[in-house]
Amino acid sequence: MRTFDVVITGSGLGGLVCGAILAKHGFHVCVLEKNKQAGGCLQTFSRDKVLFDSGVHYIGGLEEGQNLHQVFKYLGIMDKLKLKRLDEDGFDHIIFDNDPVVYKLAQGYDRFIKGLLEYFPDEEAAIQQYCAAIKDVCSCFPLYNLRAGIAQEKERVLTINTYYFINSLTENKKLRQVLAGNNILYAGVAETTPFYVHALITNSYIESSWRCVNGGSQITKFLARIITNNGGVVERHKEVVKIKEEGGVVTHVTIAGGEQIGGKHFISNVHPARTLDLLESDMIRGAYRSRLNTLENSVSALMVNIVLKPDSFPYLNYNLYLHQSDDVWAAVKYTPDTWPGTVAVYFQNNGRDDGFADGISTLSYMRAEEVAPWADTYNVVSQESYRGDGYEAFKTEKAEKIIDILENTYPNIRECIQSYSVGTPLSFRDYMGTADGSMYGFLKDSSDPMRTLISPRTRIPNLYLTGQNLNLHGILGVTMSAIVTSSELLGMENLITEINKA
Numbered sequence: 001m002r003t004f005d006v007v008i009t010g011s012g013l014g015g016l017v018c019g020a021i022l023a024k025h026g027f028h029v030c031v032l033e034k035n036k037q038a039g040g041c042l043q044t045f046s047r048d049k050v051l052f053d054s055g056v057h058y059i060g061g062l063e064e065g066q067n068l069h070q071v072f073k074y075l076g077i078m079d080k081l082k083l084k085r086l087d088e089d090g091f092d093h094i095i096f097d098n099d100p101v102v103y104k105l106a107q108g109y110d111r112f113i114k115g116l117l118e119y120f121p122d123e124e125a126a127i128q129q130y131c132a133a134i135k136d137v138c139s140c141f142p143l144y145n146l147r148a149g150i151a152q153e154k155e156r157v158l159t160i161n162t163y164y165f166i167n168s169l170t171e172n173k174k175l176r177q178v179l180a181g182n183n184i185l186y187a188g189v190a191e192t193t194p195f196y197v198h199a200l201i202t203n204s205y206i207e208s209s210w211r212c213v214n215g216g217s218q219i220t221k222f223l224a225r226i227i228t229n230n231g232g233v234v235e236r237h238k239e240v241v242k243i244k245e246e247g248g249v250v251t252h253v254t255i256a257g258g259e260q261i262g263g264k265h266f267i268s269n270v271h272p273a274r275t276l277d278l279l280e281s282d283m284i285r286g287a288y289r290s291r292l293n294t295l296e297n298s299v300s301a302l303m304v305n306i307v308l309k310p311d312s313f314p315y316l317n318y319n320l321y322l323h324q325s326d327d328v329w330a331a332v333k334y335t336p337d338t339w340p341g342t343v344a345v346y347f348q349n350n351g352r353d354d355g356f357a358d359g360i361s362t363l364s365y366m367r368a369e370e371v372a373p374w375a376d377t378y379n380v381v382s383q384e385s386y387r388g389d390g391y392e393a394f395k396t397e398k399a400e401k402i403i404d405i406l407e408n409t410y411p412n413i414r415e416c417i418q419s420y421s422v423g424t425p426l427s428f429r430d431y432m433g434t435a436d437g438s439m440y441g442f443l444k445d446s447s448d449p450m451r452t453l454i455s456p457r458t459r460i461p462n463l464y465l466t467g468q469n470l471n472l473h474g475i476l477g478v479t480m481s482a483i484v485t486s487s488e489l490l491g492m493e494n495l496i497t498e499i500n501k502a
């Protein structure tokens with residue numbers, strides 16, 4: 001049996017950042033990935049030679065002096081990443097049907113406030129209060145500010161609800177909607193989404209917003225290289241089917257096909273509920289198991305990836321959030337009549353500087369139940385399977401609807417389309433390994449926040465969790481969660497000191 005110091009199941013960003021940090025500290029690391037491509041949501045794919053991202057369209061906090069920049073600098077990847085800063089005067093454009101105004105969210109708090117005041121000149125107090133609240137909430141999360149602190153610091157803000165808090169700031173209905181206009185970034189649910197989720201994400205994008213040129217998989221490549229350069233391995237086509245506990249500790253994992261891999265420490269980057277399915281042990285309490293099994297996951301999505309005819313459509317250096325109604329919180333609860341409600345639109349030009357886009361990705365909510373008729377079909381690159389004519393027709397119908405909506409904003413868009421492909425909740429399930437294709441994992445709940453915050457520790461002392469289900473999803477949230485997980489082996493104070501010194 002091969003043995004390592006640390007065996008990590010799953011090569012998503014969480015697994016890779018843990019692997020890289022621990023490898024840099026001399027641990028002999030093994031990362032096991034079930035897919036052909038490492039990276040989980042960082043995976044890219046190409047259609048008609050155009051590269052598309054599966055789960056990273058823009059990243060915040062990457063300017064010198066900002067949190068993610070410092071962590072990536074510490075990891076040694078910051079100077080290697082090819083990034084393009086989104087428009088500073090409007091990285092996100094919020095657009096509503098029946099409203100000709102395009103509401104632009106700008107980078108930098110001064111510019112952000114000035115920009116909003118152009119649309120809402122009488123709302124300065126509300127806008128200032130909103131920004132102050134975001135900064136205050138962010139200050140309660142020590143790691144977000146790359147300082148050691150105590151968990152209790154954040155307790156006072158965990159129960160603030162995004163929808164109710166924003167509504168309490170102003171009577172101006174349009175401003176309320178604009179401030180939450182990109183809430184698909186966290187699958188916002190009016191009754192439950194905590195304001196801290198909104199604040200941590202929004203703050204990072206207001207600070208600075210960046211697109212990965214040539215896709216987010218470059219992050220995978222550089223992190224994997226740190227692991228291998230330090231003597232570790234990142235192995236693909238290795239699906240962990242069992243995590244075995246014996247005598248109070250995990251002793252090994254078993255890979256499909258039967259190989260066993262032993263280790264001193266085990267980290268699971270797989271969804272925590274799925275981790276428990278894999279775990280052979282009676283040490284896990286029933287209450288913990290039932291909590292993880294009953295926590296609600298965020299909704300899944302439909303993604304349309306459009307290949308554009310060469311030189312037909314301009315590259316837009318910002319993102320669009322198109323809303324079909326005046327209620328940005330309604331889309332997540334769509335009905336057949338109101339779907340999609342919200343369409344997020346991301347442009348790519350694969351790094352060329354010719355002013356044209358070569359691809360557009362759209363993202364809309366979709367519940368897993370919509371693709372239930374095909375739920376017993378599986379599709380991963382190594383085992384391409386055709387899910388059937390009915391599925392193809394379903395995808396075409398949905399994609400055409402999305403393109404109709406794009407036409408409202410860009411009337412000539414159809415003439416520019418060369419081809420398109422469609423990802424559904426089944427694609428997310430099969431490529432990322434969540435049971436129902438959930439985009440962001442466990443939904444956080446402002447009415448019961450502690451229940452939805454998951455510790456990296458388990459009852460088994462050498463088995464840890466990492467990834468988007470712990471604290472926060474997204475490139476920033478998952479990186480921070482990986483620091484928390486790694487700190488279980490390295491100590492938080494030491495690790496933060498090293499990160500800040502980098």
Ligand SMILES: Cc1cc2nc3c(=O)[nH]c(=O)nc-3n(C[C@H](O)[C@H](O)[C@H](O)COP(=O)(O)OP(=O)(O)OC[C@H]3O[C@@H](n4cnc5c(N)ncnc54)[C@H](O)[C@@H]3O)c2cc1C
Binds near residue numbers: 032301428
């Ligand atoms: C559509 C979409 C758009 C997004 N857009 C953005 C964005 O623009 N900006 C941003 O910051 N964030 C974005 N996110 C969120 C972000 O991409 C994720 O939160 C983050 O990448 C998740 O990382 P992770 O490590 O938790 O897990 P994942 O990326 O889910 O990785 C888990 C890995 O574990 C592997 N695995 C599962 N089971 C097993 C097993 N049994 N054995 C071996 N391997 C296994 C999976 O194959 C996968 O590679 C988006 C997410 C989605 C879905």
